[in-house]
Amino acid sequence: MFKKSLSSPHIHHPGYSTQGMMFRVILALLPAAAAYAWLFGWGVVINILLAVTVALACEAAMLTVRGRPLRPAITDGSAILTALLLVFALPPLAPWWLTTIGVAFAIVVAKHLYGGLGFNPFNPAMIGYVVLLVSFPRELTLWSLPAGLAAHTLDFGATLSYIFSGALPANLSIDALTSATPLDVMRTQLGLGQTTGEIMTAQPVFGFVGGKGWIWINLLLLAGGVWLIYRRLINWHIPVALLGSLFVISLLFYLLDPKQSPSPLFHLFSGAAILGAFFIATDPVTAATSNIGRLWYGAGIGVLIYVIRSWGGFPDGVAFAVLLMNMAAPTIDYYTKPRVFGHGKKDA
Amino acid sequence: MSNRQYTDITRNGLWSNNVALVQILGLCPLLAVTNTVTNGLGLGLATTLVLVTSSLIVSLIRNIVRPEIRLPAFVMIIASLVTAIELAMNAWFHELFNILGIFIPLIVTNCAILGRAEAFAVKNPPLPAVIDALAMGIGFTAVLVVLGGMREAIGSGTLFANAHLMFGDWASILTITLIEDYRGFLLAILAPGAFIGLGLLIALKNHFEARGRAAEKSQPAPQSAAASSHS
Numbered sequence: 057m058f059k060k061s062l063s064s065p066h067i068h069h070p071g072y073s074t075q076g077m078m079f080r081v082i083l084a085l086l087p088a089a090a091a092y093a094w095l096f097g098w099g100v101v102i103n104i105l106l107a108v109t110v111a112l113a114c115e116a117a118m119l120t121v122r123g124r125p126l127r128p129a130i131t132d133g134s135a136i137l138t139a140l141l142l143v144f145a146l147p148p149l150a151p152w153w154l155t156t157i158g159v160a161f162a163i164v165v166a167k168h169l170y171g172g173l174g175f176n177p178f179n180p181a182m183i184g185y186v187v188l189l190v191s192f193p194r195e196l197t198l199w200s201l202p203a204g205l206a207a208h209t210l211d212f213g214a215t216l217s218y219i220f221s222g223a224l225p226a227n228l229s230i231d232a233l234t235s236a237t238p239l240d241v242m243r244t245q246l247g248l249g250q251t252t253g254e255i256m257t258a259q260p261v262f263g264f265v266g267g268k269g270w271i272w273i274n275l276l277l278l279a280g281g282v283w284l285i286y287r288r289l290i291n292w293h294i295p296v297a298l299l300g301s302l303f304v305i306s307l308l309f310y311l312l313d314p315k316q317s318p319s320p321l322f323h324l325f326s327g328a329a330i331l332g333a334f335f336i337a338t339d340p341v342t343a344a345t346s347n348i349g350r351l352w353y354g355a356g357i358g359v360l361i362y363v364i365r366s367w368g369g370f371p372d373g374v375a376f377a378v379l380l381m382n383m384a385a386p387t388i389d390y391y392t393k394p395r396v397f398g399h400g401k402k403d404a
Numbered sequence: 405m406s407n408r409q410y411t412d413i414t415r416n417g418l419w420s421n422n423v424a425l426v427q428i429l430g431l432c433p434l435l436a437v438t439n440t441v442t443n444g445l446g447l448g449l450a451t452t453l454v455l456v457t458s459s460l461i462v463s464l465i466r467n468i469v470r471p472e473i474r475l476p477a478f479v480m481i482i483a484s485l486v487t488a489i490e491l492a493m494n495a496w497f498h499e500l501f502n503i504l505g506i507f508i509p510l511i512v513t514n515c516a517i518l519g520r521a522e523a524f525a526v527k528n529p530p531l532p533a534v535i536d537a538l539a540m541g542i543g544f545t546a547v548l549v550v551l552g553g554m555r556e557a558i559g560s561g562t563l564f565a566n567a568h569l570m571f572g573d574w575a576s577i578l579t580i581t582l583i584e585d586y587r588g589f590l591l592a593i594l595a596p597g598a599f600i601g602l603g604l605l606i607a608l609k610n611h612f613e614a615r616g617r618a619a620e621k622s623q624p625a626p627q628s629a630a631a632s633s634h635s
Contacts, residue, residue: 187591187596190594191588191590192590193590
């Protein structure tokens with residue numbers, strides 16, 4: 057079953073080589089990355105540079121150990137993309153060792169121990185993130201405040217020294233710079249018996265539909281994702297099924313009990329839903345491969361995101377949802393195999 | 405039996421047919437309790453004790469028990485022994501007993517023990533059966549200790565923590581702190597760490613064996629075929 061699963065792309069076209077695809081996906085991520093850096097400070101830039109360096113170093117080391125040629129795998133951009141996706145999931149002021157462990161685990165264990173690009177059953181960036189989330193829950197909740205909310209911002213030098221040595225300028229504490237993420241705040245306050253309306257108006261991290269600042273990053277991610285569909289680098293099935301099922305299930309609970317359930321728009325524009333829908337779940341290696349399979353796969357992730365966010369142990373569930381459906385992808389492929397032309401009847 | 409056969413039995417148990425690394429048996433306790441060296445050693449010794457005594461008894465009664473009812477008989481023997489060991493640990497290693505908890509009674513269901521009874525003890529006289537059980541038990545314990553050491557060192561930055569639970573108060577000096585003020589790497593302590601660690605150990609063993617075979621090929625030794633026999 058696992059051996060027989062399909063792998064795309066089958067068509068060879070200069071624009072659709074692995075390298076071409078990876079760099080276009082990275083290009084589509086860049087506006088959002090720029091907005092992320094603009095809103096959350098220099099830490100994002102430092103994290104990206106650090107993560108990409110570590111990813112390329114790990115990739116080169118593993119290729120050398122495995123006796124594979126270096127050039128094609130290093131230049132295909134997949135390691136850079138993994139690093140970039142992981143940085144989106146990490147707090148902007150993540151210490152250097154956190155980023156390094158996450159990226160190294162993603163490349164060494166989740167990618168190369170399974171056989172390298174094309175053979176990994178799980179999305180490497182999400183494995184790296186989950187390893188960090190499970191191992192260092194405290195560090196991952198220290199999210200810096202977006203521009204406009206933060207009373208203090210760190211300049212480049214101070215950020216660099218904090219990330220690499222943990223030292224802050226004398227008059228600042230880390231609590232002044234960070235807060236819980238919007239999903240985390242929503243979760244805690246609902247647990248304290250507040251209603252969603254009270255939380256959205258009383259808590260400063262919330263803006264128009266979701267977290268302040270986050271809306272811009274998510275809109276740019278959405279634009280990048282739509283561009284990827286327009287350029288036919290990804291199919292519409294997974295993102296539409298994922299966001300659609302998340303929308304439907306959150307709408308259902310919102311209509312049943314609007315005081316306890318955040319609105320569907322809040323769910324779509326908070327956390328990593330959009331990033332996951334367009335950039336993580338669509339990874340051609342780990343997703344389902346037939347169009348009907350992709351719809352099931354995306355819908356499964358959407359439902360799981362809602363379930364984990366609402367009743368699970370963590371504020372956001374995109375990474376766990378993607379990994380769980382990665383596990384299910386070969387089975388989905390098995391049951392949604394397209395009928396070969398001329399063989400069998402649809403209702404036979 | 406000749407000495408040669410005893411050597412083969414021992415080599416089988418310790419290395420080439422190792423319970424944990426080759427037969428992949430007894431994974432439930434192996435994965436669950438190996439978060440420190442002490443826990444691994446404690447469970448490994450308890451399992452070895454059950455394995456040796458059950459193999460001895462099974463071998464002694466092998467001509468009396470009819471094949472049709474041998475499995476219930478073996479399971480009852482193993483269960484009685486485990487109950488005895490459970491009571492003994494509760495009395496003399498009470499704190500360790502509390503840490504290992506459910507995994508002491510669960511030794512009954514460790515497939516390695518029933519597996520050795522069925523595959524070896526029931527077909528062999530007492531002495532080879534005991535040697536086989538001892539080798540298998542030590543092989544299993546060694547993997548538990550190595551895996552426990554890996555997970556403890558990476559997960560909490562210590563080695564032999566809580567050793568006094570097993571050896572008495574003097575053993576507190578055995579505890580080594582590898583890294584001061586270690587933040588801890590929870591993944592190694594939790595279940596995924598056990599799976600990843602066991603996978604790496606199996607890979608390491610296969611790597612050694614592949615290298616051994618490659619060395620044999622390059623300079624053919626006369627007795628190489630028998631030495632590398634692998635079930």
